[in-house]
């Protein structure tokens with residue numbers, strides 16, 4: 001099924017079609033009505049919030065042949081040419097693509113030439129923070145003495161990178177992220193007119209994931225439509241975006257809070273088996289924890305990213321069981337884990353161990369307080385004091401406990417070693433040079449198989465164990 005290119009089709013053509021940004025729209029429209037437009041504007045704000053759309057509307061309004069109430073007519077030849085990108089006096093420069101060196105040089109040469117086709121030349125420079133210093137300097141020279149017939153509209157997602165010398169010569173407008181309901185309303189409007197049956201929960205889910213950007217929301221709708229067709233339900237959104245159902249996440253957190261190690265590993269295994277990506281799982285878990293944290297702090301005022309009505313009772317219940325500091329710590333852990341998984345994609349161990357580690361965080365009776373950097377520098381962590389459990393340590397402790405239950409002598413041999421890490425389906429356990437005896441005993445079939453069986457119990461799949469000497473350096477950073 002083909003894409004509908006909803007974003008392009010639904011790009012606002014006049015001020016009254018812009019979603020959100022009411023103050024900016026009113027101010028600009030009044031300035032046009034009263035002929036008070038200035039020479040340079042700086043639009044800053046997140047992606048997909050309407051910066052270049054509004055820039056285009058201004059370009060049309062100043063060149064339109066039948067402007068009315070500050071709105072372009074969209075039917076005169078100027079408006080039509082601008083809409084089609086064929087108008088010589090509206091020049092769009094994307095600073096992100098080649099950092100603008102040639103374009104700005106060209107701009108300096110041509111900026112004083114009168115408009116060829118319309119009344120005003122409009123330069124729209126997108127992602128202007130990407131310009132090189134040279135290009136910025138050239139632009140600054142032009143902004144210092146702007147010709148009457150030129151309007152500059154600079155757009156950026158990172159306004160802090162714009163030099164003050166440039167900023168002070170522009171009138172600035174901040175574009176805000178759109179709210180969930182604003183995006184949802186537009187999604188439903190688009191769906192209705194394109195004969196797409198968009199379930200309300202599906203729409204909410206898309207709106208939440210767009211993080212305030214309408215463009216992203218519309219491309220997501222487009223993407224889901226191209227896979228699933230004209231009827232879109234919540235499951236379709238979850239499926240196409242590879243998202244994890246929030247009820248699944250709520251149940252997973254139940255297992256974590258209940259210290260149900262086997263249950264945790266089993267649920268992860270199910271999700272991975274259904275084709276979810278490890279990184280996505282970590283990300284979704286982080287978002288769920290974030291929702292929970294916001295809910296604890298703000299109650300019903302919260303705009304959820306993940307949780308829909310169905311999972312709210314669970315959230316309410318979990319709220320009362322959880323310590324806020326532990327939750328923060330778990331959230332940080334999951335965000336770090338998602339980062340790690342982006343680099344070493346598909347490493348299941350990283351995911352599994354992170355979840356075991358999270359269970360450990362929630363198991364401590366008093367919240368674990370991490371030392372600040374200052375404290376960490378000046379004081380040693382005292383023996384026996386609580387600290388954040390290390391990921392390997394968590395898995396190692398589970399392994400040791402499992403082996404101890406089955407065979408004390410093997411446990412005695414194993415406990416002199418150290419879990420170095422994992423690669424593919426192999427766990428590496430290291431011994432110091434003086435422990436050759438221990439290492440060799442552990443390499444014997446019975447002992448090795450016992451540890452492998454315990455590891456299989458914990459991780460719910462086959463793993464191999466390899467014993468190495470600790471100063472075999474290549475194993476030290478697995």
Ligand SMILES: [Zn+2]
Pocket residue numbers: 063064065066067072073074075076077078079080
């Ligand atoms: Zn017009």
